[in-house]
Amino acid sequence: MKVYISADIEGTCGIVDWEETNLHDPQATYHKEQMTKEVNAACLGANDLGCEDIFVKDAHGSARSINPSMLPENTRILRGWARNPHMMMAGIDEGFDASMFIGYHSAASEDGNPLAHTMNSVEYDYIKLNGMILSEFIMNAYTSIYYGIPVAFLSGDEMLCENAKKIFPNIVTVAVSKGIGNGSVSIHPNLAVKRINEGVKEALSGDLSRHMIKLPEKFEIEIKFRNHFKAYRASFYPGVEKLDSQTIKFVTNDYYEFLRMFLFI
Incomplete structure (x- = not known):
């Protein structure tokens, strides 16, 4: 088995403030370690099922938050940004058996996480796809499906996990926190690690095709800038229409063309 993991930090257990996400802020030291522990728990869960190869994309900020020495030896990690349309899914291709998402968070304009945003916390009021508020999870999970890779597991805040199941009914999720206004209630960090490990084993057991969905035939994207x-x-x-002073629209039948457009704008 070959597994792809994309990892973020704003949906890890206990995090609540932007300073805790910054690479060089002293407050971030603990949360980078927790992010690493949660990714490691996912890797160990996959290895318990005989996984041979795990590819990890450090997908937060500078993409240098995970401590690679704390991961199993059969992991490969992509740090930094490739600057291609795959963005938080850089390194993905058709050769993986499943994808998993660790530490993800609610979308811009949603209230499930005090750090809710989509791709950039200061650029966008919201991004919509076919009328649906688009989270980083859905954006990246659709990239996985585009390459024929089942989306098996997600950990993050409670709202994101609930919304994910509306699109991926068979995905296994672990909610580690719940946003309340500008605060967040989290489970114990050790319990988060345990549940992620157990959830991954559940997600990767049995027929992985149950985690596949069909992509929409058409993608209508609306982005409101701040x-x-x-x-x-x-x-x-090319192909972008300006709807009003802050909002654009882009329509395509090829999901990769949306990713390409988003990279360049």
Whole structure:
């Protein structure tokens, strides 16, 4: 078995403030370690089922938050940013048997996490796909499906986990926190690690095809920028329509073309 893991930090257990996510902030030291522990728990769960190869994308901030020495020896980790349309899914291809997502969070404009955002915490009021608020999880999970890879597991905040099941009914999820206003209630970090390990084993057991879904036939993307001039600039990308001073629209039948557009705007 060959597994792909994309890991973020704003959906890890206990995190609640932006300072705790910054690479060089002293407050971030603990949370980077917790992020690493949660990714490690997922890796160990996969290895308990005989996984031979695990590819980890450190997908937060500078992409240098995970301590590779704390992961099993059969892991490969992509640190830093490739700067290609796969973004938080860089390194993915058709050769994986399943994908998993650790430490993910609710989308921009949602209240499931005090750190809720989509791809950039200061650029967008929201991103919608076919009328649905788009989270980083759905964006990246669709990338997995695009390459024929089942989406097996997700950990993060409670709202994200609930929303994920509306799109991926058979996905196994572990909610480690619940946002309340600008705060968050989290389970014990050790319990989060334990539940992620157990959840991954459940997710990767049996027929992995149960985690596959069919992508929509058409992708209508709406992006509302916080700054009007960002929407103006984006409107010059081929196929982009400016709806109002802050909002653009892009329609495609090929999901990769959406990813390409998003990279360049």
